[in-house]
Amino acid sequence: MSWIVRVLTEDSNLDSITTAAIMADCTGCAEVTDPAAPGSVTLMVGFDRRPEADDFAAGIDGATVEAADPSSWTRNEIAEVAHSSGILELEVGTAFGHGGHATTGLALAAIERLGVGEGRTLFDVGCGTGVLSIAAARQGFIVSGCDIDPDAVAISTRNADRNAVGEQTSFVCASPSQLATPAWLMRSTGFDVVVANTLIGVHEAEAHAISSLTASTAPIVVTGLQGQHQLERAVSAYESRIASKVTSDGDWILAVLSAP
Ligand SMILES: C[S@@+](CC[C@H](N)C(=O)[O-])C[C@H]1O[C@@H](n2cnc3c(N)ncnc32)[C@H](O)[C@@H]1O
Missing domain, CATH: 3.40.50.150 (Vaccinia Virus protein VP39)
Known part of the structure; x- marks a missing residue:
């Protein structure tokens, strides 16, 4: 089982959140943009263990944690x-x-x-x-x-x-x-x-x-x-x-x- 922290943020915050994710030992990051919402992006950050995902999410406003199947969560992006x-x-x-x-x-x-x-x-x-x-x-x-x-x-x-x-x-x-x-x-x-x-x-x-x-x-x-x-x-x-x-x-x- 792996875990995804999902964060909807402004483009300008992306670098600092990605950096924090790397420092928190994430297994990977992927971003998804929505043409209907210019200037914002959904960042998905993977973790192997739930406590690490929870710790990372706790530091970011509005971040949510969900269970993920690593073979499917962003493969099509x-x-x-x-x-x-x-x-x-x-x-x-x-x-x-x-x-x-x-x-x-x-x-x-x-x-x-x-x-x-x-x-x-x-x-x-x-x-x-x-x-x-x-x-x-x-x-x-x-x-x-x-x-x-x-x-x-x-x-x-x-x-x-x-x-x-x-x-x-x-x-x-x-x-x-x-x-x-x-x-x-x-x-x-x-x-x-x-x-x-x-x-x-x-x-x-x-x-x-x-x-x-x-x-x-x-x-x-x-x-x-x-x-x-x-x-x-x-x-x-x-x-x-x-x-x-x-x-x-x-x-x-x-x-x-x-x-x-
Ligand atoms: C910052 S990412 C770089 C990915 C890609 N090369 C790029 O430039 O975007 C670092 C990568 O190093 C891998 N990694 C971490 N420790 C490693 C090790 N001891 N040997 C080989 N790869 C390692 C991670 O799994 C991760 O994919």
Whole structure:
């Protein structure tokens, strides 16, 4: 059983509520707009456990909590995300990554700055809906994505097919630590680019594994960082690299970490 907190809010509140949902360890967010109610949006936030859903709802005016079948609650909603290659169409389901969050926007812009992939490999840590993987594949990268949420992996796989990049992408249900096995590392020279949009705690826990999966001179695009303090913590976690470019959107920060 999982739980949905349903919130009807103004567009201008969406970022702060989504941010609070991520900090509250939600399993995913999806938004539904109604053309008859411009300027407002219904945000649905998933939780695995009722107490967490109740705690989150308690902090938001008018929020309601309902039981949900995760296979059905938003599966039919398709988000559209602008990208230089054209619109990306994403089934959001219970996964994170409808494209509207600042961290996803920063990551999409960073991927666009990478230019044409020309067969380079890219690893997407915490793929969610696959939004970043699909954008990179559209630019010509060969992409592998991972997520610890099995629903996210299934949704990313379907979204890659929906956007005609299924053959350039593969998704696996695992954390980087689970993938960074000695046998795999001995056979591989590492990914040409890594993108990781996830919480600071995940960066800190996974930085060593992520670095070992990355080619030694390759950049790691790190985002999901909230505030300068989290940027400093991330730079310290990915200890052998330095921040070569930093971009931000409000309080959210992205850093491209490069080999010195
Ligand atoms: C902020 S969402 C990013 C989704 C998407 N990449 C985007 O940019 O919109 C973070 C994702 O990281 C996943 N995640 C959390 N811990 C993880 C871990 N240790 N390894 C892999 N994925 C993880 C979550 O399930 C979630 O889908």
